Amino acid sequence: MNIGVAPGDGEEESRLLLRFAAPRDPVMVADWVSFNIINTERQDWARRWAKLKTFVEREGNARVPYGHREGATPLGQWVAEQRRAYAAGQMTGQRARRLEQLGMVWSPADERFQENLEAAMAYYEQHWTLCAPRSATALDKPVGQWLSNLRRPGALDGHPEWKTALEAVDKDWNPVWPADWQRHYAALRELVADEEGQAGAVEVLPGFTVHGMDIGKWLARQRTPKVWQTLTDGQRERLEAIGVVPVAPEPEAPAKPSRAHVSAFERGIAALAQTKPARAL
Known part of the structure; x- marks a missing residue:
């Protein structure tokens, strides 16, 4: 005889609450309703967390676009709701930790920073420096302008973790000397990297270019005493x-x-030569 599907987690307990609740006992009825609502919400949250985990395993990050759906689940909207709940202090520590384990970034500003940082890291892999010109792009992002903005005085106030992240990629990302000098130096360093790291091991003459820069001419100028x-x-x-x-x-x-x-003797000889009369022919 078929008696239906076995009750899920919490269902049996909720049935017992309803069975033994007196018809006119509002407290028992409220407990039963509350139990089912809370239990359903927990299951729903866990299912969406699992969807986010699938997204992270596939994409490598937890940056879900707002309009993205994972199957039938509006995952992007759910992630945005989690950020709002976290900012409002309405999220439990356990849920926050579970989301952070998947790489959740709570602040939209931090989210944008991480996206641009990934592009900056891609630029560094090719150019050995984060002193990119303003026109530079990487991963379809204007990393040159972004890095230039961050080098402005006060741009990192309130975000010491951003500065730490940039320095972890390139300690000279914001040098006290001109960024153009740093770009040329990084290109020279890249050039001699395969020569035991010594510029003297490779002849770098004027006209030798790296990434469009005349490194030979620049190097010759740096070496002049002046x-x-x-x-x-x-x-x-x-x-x-x-x-x-x-x-x-x-x-x-x-x-x-x-x-x-000039000695007095030499002066005398010169004077004598000038006053000596010419010989008669």
């Missing part, structure tokens, strides 16, 4: 670490003796 003296200690340390040293200054030509140093 320019070398204007570099900061940090710039010189970085160049010296890859074997770049300044060229020796050219020896000064000996100065010609001035008239003040």
Whole structure:
């Protein structure tokens, strides 16, 4: 005899509550209703968490577009609701931890930062620096302008974790010297990386370009005594670490003796030559 589907978790307990509740006992009825609502909400949350887990395993991140549906589940809307609940202090610590385990980023600003950081990391893989020109793009994102904005004074106020994340990718992402200098240095460092990290092991002549930059011409200029003296200690340390040293200054030509140093004898001879009468023919 078929007696139906076996009760799920919590269903048997809810039936017992209803069975033993007096018809006019509002407290028992309220407990039964509350139990079922809470239990259903927990199951619904767990199902959507599982959908998010599937998304993360497939996409590699928890950045679900707002309009995305995972099957019939409006997953993007659900994720946005979780962020709102977290911001309002309406989420339990256990749920927050479970979402964080999947890589949930609570702040929309943090979410955008993580997306741009991934693009910046892709740029670094190709150029060995985060001092990208403003026009630079990576992963279809304007990383050059984004990084330039972050280098502005006060741009990272209130977000020390952003600064830490950028420095983890490139400690010189915001140098005290010009970003253009850092780009040329990074290109030189990339060039000599396969030569035991020493610029002296490879001939870099003017006209040798990397990523469209004339690294040979730039290197020759850095090595001149005049320019070398204007570099900061940090710039010189970085160049010296890859074997770049300044060229020796050219020896000064000996100065010609001035008239003040001509001996009295020489002056006398010169004067005699000027006053000696010409020989008669």
